[in-house]
Amino acid sequence: MKIFKLVVLALLPLALLCGCSSTSKSNGNETYELTQQEQSDLIALARHIITRNDKFASQAQKSIILTTPPEVKSYLPSPGFGKVSMTWELGSKAIRAVASERLLTSDMNWRISVIKKGEVKTGKDAISKAGDLTKEDFEELKKL
Numbered sequence: 001m002k003i004f005k006l007v008v009l010a011l012l013p014l015a016l017l018c019g020c021s022s023t024s025k026s027n028g029n030e031t032y033e034l035t036q037q038e039q040s041d042l043i044a045l046a047r048h049i050i051t052r053n054d055k056f057a058s059q060a061q062k063s064i065i066l067t068t069p070p071e072v073k074s075y076l077p078s079p080g081f082g083k084v085s086m087t088w089e090l091g092s093k094a095i096r097a098v099a100s101e102r103l104l105t106s107d108m109n110w111r112i113s114v115i116k117k118g119e120v121k122t123g124k125d126a127i128s129k130a131g132d133l134t135k136e137d138f139e140e141l142k143k144l
Contacts, residue, residue, distance in 0.1 A: 032076040034084065039072060041104055046070070046086050046097035049110060056114060061090045070097075080104065092117055 034042070051062045065088050076082035083100040094115045101109050 032079050032082070034072075034074055034076065038104060039084075042084055042099055043070060043072070043086060046099070046110075050095060050097060050112060053112075056095055056112060057090065061095075064088065064090060065095065076103075 047065055050056050050065055057065060068088060070086040070088045072084065072086050074082060074084040076084075080103050081101065082103065083098065084103065085096060085098045087094055087096045094117070096113045096115060098111045098113070099108055100111070101107055
C-alpha cells in the first residue's frame with residue numbers, strides 16, 4: 001500500500017504539468033488547443049471589454065455580443081501562450097477581440113478592432129471603398 005501511495009505521489013506532479021489542453025500538428029509544428037474553460041474565460045473577458053466601452057458598439061450590438069458566440073481562431077505554440085481571435089459579425093460591421101502573449105494572466109495583451117464592411121482603413125484618416133486598386137490609388141498611398 002505504501003508503494004502505491006508513493007507511485008501516485010510521484011505521478012501526480014507529472015499529470016499536473018501535462019495540463020488538459022490537447023495538441024495538434026499543423027505544417028509539422030505542434031500547436032496546443034484551448035480547453036473549454038480557457039475559451040469561455042477569454043470570451044467573457046472580451047465581452048466585458050467590448051461592452052463597457054461605448055465607442056465599439058451600440059446598445060443593440062452589445063446585446064448581440066453578450067448572447068451570440070463569436071468565431072474563435074487560435075494559435076498556441078505552447079500551453080497558455082499564443083494568440084486567440086474572437087470575432088462577432090454585426091451586420092454592417094464586425095468586432096474582433098484579439099488576446100495575445102501569456103493568456104489569462106496579467107501579462108495578456110488585448111487589441112479590439114471594429115471592421116466596417118466595404119471599407120478598408122489604410123492610414124490615419126484614409127478610407128477607400130474596397131475594390132480593385134488603380135495606379136492612382138498606389139500613388140496616393142505612397143504619399144502617406
